[in-house]
Amino acid sequence: MLRKSMVSLAVTGSLLFGMTAYAAANPSDHAFDNKIVKRIKVDNIYKTIELLSEEPRVAGTVAEDKAVEYIEKQFKSFGYDTRVQPFEMFQYNPPTTVELSVDGLGDTDFAPDTFTYGVNGDVTGQLVYIGLGGPEDVEGLDLSGKIALVKRGSYTFAEKIFNAAGAGAEAVILFNNTSGGINGTLGEPSDDYVPAVAIGRDLGEQLADRLAAGEELTAHVKIAGAKVERQTSHNVIATKKPNRNKDTGQIVIVGAHHDSVEGAPGANDDASGTATVLELARVMSNMPIDTELRFITFGAEENGLIGSYAYAESLTEDELDRIVGQFQMDMVGSRDAGELIMYTVDGEKNIVTDLGAAAGARLSGVVNYGQEGRSDHVPFAELGIPSALFIHAPVEPWYHTPEDTIDKISREKLQQVAEIVGAAVYQIARLDTPALEHARVAPKPVDYEFEERELE
Numbered sequence: 177m178l179r180k181s182m183v184s185l186a187v188t189g190s191l192l193f194g195m196t197a198y199a200a201a202n203p204s205d206h207a208f209d210n211k212i213v214k215r216i217k218v219d220n221i222y223k224t225i226e227l228l229s230e231e232p233r234v235a236g237t238v239a240e241d242k243a244v245e246y247i248e249k250q251f252k253s254f255g256y257d258t259r260v261q262p263f264e265m266f267q268y269n270p271p272t273t274v275e276l277s278v279d280g281l282g283d284t285d286f287a288p289d290t291f292t293y294g295v296n297g298d299v300t301g302q303l304v305y306i307g308l309g310g311p312e313d314v315e316g317l318d319l320s321g322k323i324a325l326v327k328r329g330s331y332t333f334a335e336k337i338f339n340a341a342g343a344g345a346e347a348v349i350l351f352n353n354t355s356g357g358i359n360g361t362l363g364e365p366s367d368d369y370v371p372a373v374a375i376g377r378d379l380g381e382q383l384a385d386r387l388a389a390g391e392e393l394t395a396h397v398k399i400a401g402a403k404v405e406r407q408t409s410h411n412v413i414a415t416k417k418p419n420r421n422k423d424t425g426q427i428v429i430v431g432a433h434h435d436s437v438e439g440a441p442g443a444n445d446d447a448s449g450t451a452t453v454l455e456l457a458r459v460m461s462n463m464p465i466d467t468e469l470r471f472i473t474f475g476a477e478e479n480g481l482i483g484s485y486a487y488a489e490s491l492t493e494d495e496l497d498r499i500v501g502q503f504q505m506d507m508v509g510s511r512d513a514g515e516l517i518m519y520t521v522d523g524e525k526n527i528v529t530d531l532g533a534a535a536g537a538r539l540s541g542v543v544n545y546g547q548e549g550r551s552d553h554v555p556f557a558e559l560g561i562p563s564a565l566f567i568h569a570p571v572e573p574w575y576h577t578p579e580d581t582i583d584k585i586s587r588e589k590l591q592q593v594a595e596i597v598g599a600a601v602y603q604i605a606r607l608d609t610p611a612l613e614h615a616r617v618a619p620k621p622v623d624y625e626f627e628e629r630e631l632e
């Protein structure tokens with residue numbers, strides 16, 4: 177691997193050149209940046225992190241509710257219109273008992289796996305092979321009282337189970353089409369599932385061959401102890417409308433996630449981003465703008481980006497047309513993490529990274545970009561909205577541990593990210609030029625590079 181110091185030397189060379197060119201071409205940008213930079217009080221960010229990280233803020237818990245209440249109160253105190261968006265999430269407790277046996281196969285150990293959101297049951301029935309378990313595979317079949325043997329592929333696990341159950345099957349045994357086990361999910365809970373287990377390819381093919389040869393096989397499937405708990409988590413949304421008569425119709429979203437994983441106070445992950453969102457909201461609360469700003473802290477990011485998906489799915493066509501960018505800050509304050517980087521889902525530059533790189537060059541040094549999902553920029557990217565994750569990479573070794581505490585937070589890192597994201601957002605939102613045109617033109621002189629930098 178190429179040594180990092182060599183990479184950054186090369187980058188620094190082109191950066192200085194780019195920065196000079198850019199500064200000369202747009203002398204007023206520094207004045208605009210200063211409107212943001214001079215107002216940022218890093219102690220506000222630090223104190224918010226300190227407060228939020230007193231305890232873990234697991235989505236759906238009272239601790240999350242407390243954080244949500246605090247965040248909304250802060251937004252309101254800055255004069256924002258706020259909305260708390262509730263959304264449902266499911267906590268799945270996997271089964272405590274999983275058994276599979278087939279008469280005549282002695283004590284073959286099938287080592288059955290189960291599926292997330294799978295249901296309990298205790299079924300004995302004749303085994304019937306239904307291939308891939310597509311609609312055409314079960315057409316005209318009466319599987320009442322039987323157990324369907326299905327091969328992986330072509331359809332989702334849930335579709336296979338629905339198809340087999342629809343034909344009357346009491347349970348499903350799904351076998352792999354490749355080596356190894358299946359660690360699968362059915363996506364969401366349903367009352368229409370029947371108990372289902374997954375087994376390896378070799379054992380599954382052996383069963384299918386025996387059935388094809390005319391053997392009759394009786395199987396027993398038992399699953400017990402699986403449980404789905406319904407929980408509610410929340411997003412907090414603060415909106416600032418543009419000045420009347422100056423409205424470009426554009427919307428910019430600045431986001432972070434306020435939840436943390438179990439057992440981790442989440443000072444850096446992601447009280448740091450949440451606190452920076454709050455501070456930027458405060459800084460911009462009285463500024464004249466021509467672009468609607470939405471400051472959002474998402475819930476249940478750690479459970480699979482559930483809050484940001486819920487928010488993204490709630491957007492109207494009109495809003496989707498008008499959102500020009502989403503800036504996501506996740507883990508932006510650890511003294512023990514690497515340098516700032518902007519990750520896009522597709523690994524391509526976009527207007528968010530262009531603006532971030534340009535702001536970085538003007539303020540503290542170039543910011544490069546890379547390819548990574550794993551945060552709340554993903555649902556927006558999937559909707560075609562330019563978005564990027566601002567994060568220090570590699571991340572600190574104790575992320576997602578009880579050691580993610582306030583004493584490891586660096587004011588310098590917080591300040592740098594707040595300045596860069598704030599200046600980048602303000603470049604779109606400020607009044608002086610037609611916003612999107614300005615945003616497109618201004619960052620061009622800055623060179624910034626793609627980096628294969630791993631998060632951990």
Ligand SMILES: [Zn+2]
Nearest residue numbers: 437445478576
């Ligand atoms: Zn995390």
